[in-house]
Amino acid sequence: MAKKTRARREGTTKDSASAATSAGENPRRPCPCGSGKRYKACHGAGDDVIVLRPFEGLAAECDLVAMREFLPSATAPLPLREPLDVSVTLATVLPGASAALVRPDGTIMLGMQVQTRSGDLSADLAKALRWAQAAESGTALPVVGPGIGDGELVRLQDVLDPAATLDVTLHADFGWWVVPAEDGAEPSADVTAGLERANAVIMPTEPVLAEGVRAAYWVDTGTKAHLRWVRPEPEEKLLDALARLHARGELGLAEDARFAGAFRAHGLLVPVWDLDRELHPKEWASPVATFATRLDAALADETPLTDAERRARDALAGKQVTLR
Numbered sequence: 001m002a003k004k005t006r007a008r009r010e011g012t013t014k015d016s017a018s019a020a021t022s023a024g025e026n027p028r029r030p031c032p033c034g035s036g037k038r039y040k041a042c043h044g045a046g047d048d049v050i051v052l053r054p055f056e057g058l059a060a061e062c063d064l065v066a067m068r069e070f071l072p073s074a075t076a077p078l079p080l081r082e083p084l085d086v087s088v089t090l091a092t093v094l095p096g097a098s099a100a101l102v103r104p105d106g107t108i109m110l111g112m113q114v115q116t117r118s119g120d121l122s123a124d125l126a127k128a129l130r131w132a133q134a135a136e137s138g139t140a141l142p143v144v145g146p147g148i149g150d151g152e153l154v155r156l157q158d159v160l161d162p163a164a165t166l167d168v169t170l171h172a173d174f175g176w177w178v179v180p181a182e183d184g185a186e187p188s189a190d191v192t193a194g195l196e197r198a199n200a201v202i203m204p205t206e207p208v209l210a211e212g213v214r215a216a217y218w219v220d221t222g223t224k225a226h227l228r229w230v231r232p233e234p235e236e237k238l239l240d241a242l243a244r245l246h247a248r249g250e251l252g253l254a255e256d257a258r259f260a261g262a263f264r265a266h267g268l269l270v271p272v273w274d275l276d277r278e279l280h281p282k283e284w285a286s287p288v289a290t291f292a293t294r295l296d297a298a299l300a301d302e303t304p305l306t307d308a309e310r311r312a313r314d315a316l317a318g319k320q321v322t323l324r
Helices: 004-008 061-069 123-135 187-201 233-247 281-300 307-317
Strands: 074-077 088-091 100-102 110-111 206-207 217-220 225-229 259-265 268-275 320-323
Touching: 061 074, 061 088, 061 259, 061 268, 074 307, 110 123, 217 281, 225 281, 233 259, 233 268, 233 281, 233 307
Parallel strands: 088 110, 259 320
Antiparallel strands: 074 088, 100 110, 206 217, 217 225, 225 268, 259 268
């Protein structure tokens, strides 16, 4: 029991990305959790090892984390290494929080925010895709459970173009759930009620579009507005850079936009700022771009932290929470 607990706590390592490539070529390859064991003797044996950074090695990693954790209604074409005969779309939430569905026209949709998952979200998505490729039109996969995608481990890293980012489209509601009927019939009362319930919990969200900025989103929670920015750097390196800025009083985006803290999500750090709700999301593009330049300079600084910067780092570390 102690060994299993330790394996879960250790999660993944820096080598997990390289271990997760070339699926299906070597049945003795290491498990992507980073335990050092063969897949069949580790994750493949049913032990619920948690892969802490499931999308490591993909250029779309920050986009995937945002879709999984806080984007409400969003879709993105999935940039597969080998495109299928039908389109494949990644979605934040599908009807019923399903893992996948095949529409009547054969197109495939995969859900990020699902009812349940294993310790490796990347493998779950690849299994859902494998299921959808063989499923009949008009069917849905509620959860990726036992018997789904059994066999040699395949992960998202094995099927996605590693250099491609996601072209994420944010929607004001979940109207895209409904495919217009060929006969023009209106959706049933149950479908309409489900849409109304889903739409009622959407928090207005907009991307902050600026040069050098990616995976940064303005979110209105109803009482406050925030900027949530998924960063691709290793946590320790990013914390050092933020500490340098904090020690110089340069951590705010603007006079009325203070740094609120950060949360960890799937191995990445997501800094958060409190914003003035009265300003339009587009008005934050310039401040965020300016901050990005300061942050890049701080990330490039490899000198040891000063005493003031170390104290700033300790203060920032105390403002972090972890999401899985």
